[in-house]
Amino acid sequence: MLIETDxxxxxxxxxxxxxxxxxxxxxxxxxxxxxxxxxxxxxxCAEGVSIGGLESLGIEPNPRWVTKKLDGVRMVSPNGTxxxxxxxxxxxxEAGYILERKVFDKFMAMDAARAGAEIRVKTLATGLRRxxxxxxxxxxxxxxxxEIKAKIIIAADGPETRVARWAGLRTALKAxxxxxxxxxxxxxxxxxxxxxxxxxxxxxxxxxxxxxxPKGDDIANVGLGVLxxxxxxxxxxxxxxxxxxxxxxxxxQPVELNIGAxxxxxxxxxxxxxxxxxxxxAASQVNPLTGGGIISGMxxxxxxxxxxxxxxxEGDASEKRLxxxxxxxxxxxxxxxxxxxxxxxxxxxLSDEELDSIADVFKDTDFERVSTGEIVKTLIKVSPKAxxxxxxxx
Amino acid sequence: xxxxxxxxxxxxxxxxxxxxxxxxxxxxxxFNEDECKECSLxxxxxxxxxxxxx
Ligand SMILES: Cc1cc2nc3c(=O)[nH]c(=O)nc-3n(C[C@H](O)[C@H](O)[C@H](O)COP(=O)(O)OP(=O)(O)OC[C@H]3O[C@@H](n4cnc5c(N)ncnc54)[C@H](O)[C@@H]3O)c2cc1C
Ligand code: SF4
Ligand code: SF4
Numbered sequence: 030m031l032i033e034t035d036x037x038x039x040x041x042x043x044x045x046x047x048x049x050x051x052x053x054x055x056x057x058x059x060x061x062x063x064x065x066x067x068x069x070x071x072x073x074c075a076e077g078v079s080i081g082g083l084e085s086l087g088i089e090p091n092p093r094w095v096t097k098k099l100d101g102v103r104m105v106s107p108n109g110t111x112x113x114x115x116x117x118x119x120x121x122x123e124a125g126y127i128l129e130r131k132v133f134d135k136f137m138a139m140d141a142a143r144a145g146a147e148i149r150v151k152t153l154a155t156g157l158r159r160x161x162x163x164x165x166x167x168x169x170x171x172x173x174x175x176e177i178k179a180k181i182i183i184a185a186d187g188p189e190t191r192v193a194r195w196a197g198l199r200t201a202l203k204a205x206x207x208x209x210x211x212x213x214x215x216x217x218x219x220x221x222x223x224x225x226x227x228x229x230x231x232x233x234x235x236x237x238x239x240x241x242x243p244k245g246d247d248i249a250n251v252g253l254g255v256l257x258x259x260x261x262x263x264x265x266x267x268x269x270x271x272x273x274x275x276x277x278x279x280x281x282q283p284v285e286l287n288i289g290a291x292x293x294x295x296x297x298x299x300x301x302x303x304x305x306x307x308x309x310x311a312a313s314q315v316n317p318l319t320g321g322g323i324i325s326g327m328x329x330x331x332x333x334x335x336x337x338x339x340x341x342x343e344g345d346a347s348e349k350r351l352x353x354x355x356x357x358x359x360x361x362x363x364x365x366x367x368x369x370x371x372x373x374x375x376x377x378x379l380s381d382e383e384l385d386s387i388a389d390v391f392k393d394t395d396f397e398r399v400s401t402g403e404i405v406k407t408l409i410k411v412s413p414k415a416x417x418x419x420x421x422x423x
Numbered sequence: 424x425x426x427x428x429x430x431x432x433x434x435x436x437x438x439x440x441x442x443x444x445x446x447x448x449x450x451x452x453x454f455n456e457d458e459c460k461e462c463s464l465x466x467x468x469x470x471x472x473x474x475x476x477x
Binding site: 064065151153155188189194195202204207209210211263286288289290292 | 431443
C-alpha cells in the first residue's frame with residue numbers, strides 16, 4: 030500500500046501537532062503519525078509553560094488542560110537557603126501555568142485535525158529513502174506495513190531524534206547534552222506555598238536541578254534531571270534520595286513514575302535538508318537552562334508548518350527553499366537558546382558552597398521584574414565568576 | 424543488549440546512540456546488534472538502569 034501526501038509529520042507531540050496544524054491551515058494535504066496508542070501518554074514532562082508563550086502561539090487556555098496558575102518561583106540552594114520571587118514582592122512577566130500534558134497534547138492534535146490534518150495513531154515510522162523530488166517513509170501499524178510518499182517530511186519525533194538522522198541531519202545527542210530525568214507525580218506534598226514552582230540546585234541533581242511543580246491542592250510533579258557525565262547514580266536513584274530528604278515530600282506518595290530525556294545542548298547546525306525539516310526536541314529546541322521545550326518546540330513547529338505549506342504551493346521542497354524555516358527559527362528562538370546554554374555551562378561550574386553564598390545574597394536582593402534574564406543579571410552583579418562568563422551576553 | 428523488564432520505552436537511549444541503532448516501539452525496544460560498537464552511552468543514559476551489555 031502506498032499513501033500519498035504533501036506533508037508527513039512524524040510524531041504528534043506539541044511540536045508535531047503545531048506543525049501539522051499550521052501546514053494544514055496553509056492549504057497543504059497533511060498526514061501526522063504517532064507510534065503511541067494515546068497521544069500525550071505517558072507524560073514525560075513537569076508540565077510548566079509560560080502564559081505569554083501560549084499567547085504568542087495563539088492558543089487560548091482551556092480549563093481542561095490548565096491545572097494551576099503560578100504565582101512565582103522559590104529557589105533553594107544546597108544548604109536550604111531559599112529565594113522567593115512572588116507577585117506580592119515583584120512584577121512577574123513570565124507568569125506560568127502547570128498543564129495536564131495528557132490532555133494538552135491531545136487538544137493540540139485535535140486542533141491539527143480540525144485544521145484538516147489526517148492523524149494515524151499506533152503507527153510507527155521505521156525508515157525513509159529519497160526518490161526524485163520526494164521521500165518515501167516506511168511505516169507500521171499493528172500487522173500492517175505500508176509506505177508513505179511525501180513531498181516534505183517534518184521530523185517531530187522528540188528526543189529520540191531518529192528520523193532526521195535517517196535523512197542525513199546530525200541531530201544525535203552527546204551524553205553531556207542530554208539530561209536523564211525521573212519524576213513522580215505525588216499527592217500529600219507539603220509545600221510552603223503551593224502557588225509557586227520550586228527549584229533545588231546543587232549535588233541533589235548533578236548537571237541539572239530538582240523541581241517541585243504544583244498541580245493544585247497537595248498534588249505536584251516532583252522530579253529531577255541529571256547529566257550522566259556528572260554522576261554514577263541513575264536519575265531514579267537521585268529522585269528517591271531527593272524525595273526522602275526534601276521536607277515537602279517526606280509524607281507524599283507517588284501516583285505516577287515518569288522518566289525521559291531532555292536535550293539541552295542547543296539547536297543543531299542544520300535543521301533542514303531537501304524535503305526534510307526537523308522541529309521540537311528532535312532539533313533540541315529547548316531552553317538549555319530550564320529544560321523547558323514545550324513553547325519553543327511549538328514555535329519551531331509553527332514556523333516549519335507555515336514554510337512547508339508555502340513550499341508546497343510553490344512546488345519547491347529543496348533545502349534552499351526550506352531553509353527559510355531555519356532562518357526564522359534561529360531569529361525567533363535561537364538567540365535565547367544560545368544565551369541560556371552559556372548560563373547552564375556556568376551553573377555547572379558552581380560548587381554547593383558557591384551556590385549557597387549566591388543564594389545568601391539573592392535572598393536579600395530586591396528584584397523589580399522577574400524573568401530568567403533578570404535573575405541572571407543579578408547573578409552577574411553578585412558573582413565575579415558569573416561576570417567573567419556571562420557579563421557580555423546579558 | 425539485555426533490556427530489563429522495567430524499561431519504560433522513554434526513548435532516551437535512542438537519542439544518544441551515535442549510530443542510531445535503537446528502535447523504540449510503544450512497548451518494545453529493538454537493537455541493531457550487528458552495528459553496535461558497545462560504547463555503552465545508551466546504558467549510561469537510562470534513568471532506570473534498564474539496559475545491560477551482554
Ligand atoms: C522529565 C521532563 C520534564 C520536563 N518538563 C518540562 C516543563 O516543565 N516545561 C517544558 O516546557 N518542557 C519540559 N520538558 C521538555 C518537554 O517535555 C519537551 O520539550 C516536549 O515534550 C517536546 O515536544 P516534542 O513535540 O518535540 O516531542 P515529544 O513530546 O517527545 O513528542 C514526540 C512524539 O513523537 C512520537 N514518535 C517518536 N518516534 C516516532 C516514530 N518513529 N514514528 C511515529 N511516532 C514517533 C512519540 O511517540 C511522541 O509522541 C520536560 C522534559 C522531561 C523529560
Ligand atoms: S532509556 Fe531506559 S527506560 Fe528509556 S527506553 Fe531506553 S532502556 Fe528503556
Ligand atoms: S552501546 Fe553505543 S552503539 Fe551500541 S546501541 Fe548503545 S549507544 Fe548505540
